[in-house]
Every structure is written in structure tokens, then in C-alpha cells.
Amino acid sequence: MKIMVSACLIGENCKYNGKNNKNEKVLALLEGNEVIPICPEVMGGLPTPRVPAEVVRDVVTTRDGRVVDQEFRRGARLSLAIAQREKPDLIILQSRSPSCGARQRYDGTFTGTLIDRPGVTAELLIENGFQPVDVGDLPSD
């Protein structure tokens, strides 16, 4: 099976704070499968660490007010291109990320409030017929 996955979930330190979201359940699931890691924010040209961002009225903006929409959208397009080329059987994405969140993201007020709308990469994948799975929705053993 071919599995596309948020790179931070497999231990890459590409998270905004320079850390990762290493997930043992994901690692176990990937064993013996072909793995395609993506980090849309890094692929879009952003550094690590970076100032956290949210989608503010449809424009991705950092907590300190810098517009990073182009970088986020570029990362989303590149991720979509990889998915279209590789045709993964499964896509597992990190929860609540403004890029990867498959079901939810923060609402753009930087108050920790979630809304039922995917991050920009997940949203683009969904619009193009993919069904990314939120890591939080993986069945437990």
C-alpha cells in the first residue's frame, strides 16, 4: 500500500516550533508500506521554526500579522501534484493544522477556537477527489 503522510507525524522536525508530532500508531501502520511524506508548509517555502499561522478570512496569516498565503497555497498545490502523481491508497494528515487539518482548523482569531473546515492542503486534496484521514480518526487497536 502507498501511504502519503504529514511528515511531522513520522518524526520530522518540520513543525512550526521546530519539533514534530511523531505518532507511534502511524509508524506502525506505515511499516512495510511505501511512504510518501509531505510537509506543505516547508514545501511552500517557509522556514522551520516559523511563526504559527491561521487562515484569517481566507488569507493565511501569521500570529504577528504577516501574510503567508502564497507559501501555504504553493505547498498545497505541490502536495496535490504529488498525490495526483503517486495516487496514494491512503492519506493521513495531522489534526487541526492550517495546512494539514483534514477536518478542522483554527478559526483565524488565534484564540484556540476550532471550526469544522479543513486546512488549505487538506481542502485542496478533498476538492480534487482525495479523502485525507485525520490522524485523530485512525481506529485504535
Ligand code: SF4
Ligand atoms: S504543514 Fe503539515 S506536515 Fe508540515 S508541520 Fe504542519 S502539520 Fe506537519
